[in-house]
Amino acid sequence: MSSRERILGRVRRALADVRQDDTPYEQAIERSYVREHGERSAEQTVDLLAGNLADYRAIVHRCATDELAAMIAGLLAGRGAQTVLVPSGLDGDWLAAVDAERVPDRAESTPHELDRVDSVVTACAVAVAETGTIVLDGSPDQGRRRITLVPDHHICVVRIPDQVVSSVPQALERLDPARPLTWISGPSATSDIELDRVEGVHGPRTLEVVLVHGPG
Template identity: 75%
Template sequence: MSSRDRILGRVRRALADVTPDERPYGEAVPRDHLRVHGERTPEQTVELLAENLADYRAVVHRADAEGLPLLVMRLLAERGAREVLVPSGLPTRWTAAADVARIHDRAEHTPQRLDRVDSVVTGCAVAIAETGTIVLDGSSDQGRRRISLVPDHHICVVRVPGQVVSSVPEALERLDPARPLTWISGPSATSDIELDRVEGVHGPRTLEVILLS
């Protein structure tokens, strides 16, 4: 007998008390929890996103379409970045003003090569106000998962209010599970020393979020 059959057989014997007429999934699982916590205007939702991002030590900036290239240039310059990773579908305008070498996100780059890059600029798929989370889904303006991971400095552009949702339930509805998803809430951190939160372990230690209106 294969282990598959053995395990499934054990499961079925263990569940001998379960009758076939049990309530189906839809009835067995109540969803009395809230879709959204609190009532907010779209502007207030963006404000809450900014607050919660900052609460977990992400650096929040705001810009309009015109000011964005200059802001990106300034942030990269302040960081002293010489090389910046750019996903293939990132609007070229966003980094147009910056005086840096653009390294394109390519499959053939080794992790060691990515490790020498100073910064990365990406878009995002959705941002969650209640938790201060940005979600990347590997779309062309976000690139492969590793490019927002290996460099120590991540600049993420969120289009507001369009890409902002209030809550986790709303975010899941917008996301496609078939895509590789990365949920990011602040820079890399750990609670492993005396259960106290410290920022800065393996992921980018500086996360800058630009709210683009």
């Protein structure tokens, strides 16, 4: 018997005398909490997102769709990036002006190989204005979770206003809980008992968010 089977067996025995609840999940939990704090226009919601991202020390940029390729190329060049990790489903037009070597998102890539990559560029699933949070769900334009955790520099593109919601409850309605969700609020950081902040411990030291508006 495997450890998994042993643990599941204990769970089944512990639940043997528990009454079955046929209430659907959507009805079983009271959801009368506030879904959004105040009323905002789409533009105000995007502004709130930008402000909260900046509070978390993310670097925020804005551009139109036809300026995005030049924006990404400029950000990579400004950082001196020689290699950039590219998810398989990322829009190729976004990197049309990039000179850096493109590294594909491969399942067999080791952590050491990923650590040698200078930057990674991804899209996102949704962004939450009230918390300054960006959510990735592992879709083809975002790639595997680890490609945004190991490289030291992450450029994330958010389409505005379509991918921006006010609150976490609104974001959850758009997300598939079965997917590998990564919630990002600023660059990776932690503090020790003396409250000394250290960045880049379990994710990129630098997070740059590009809010892009217009068709695309």
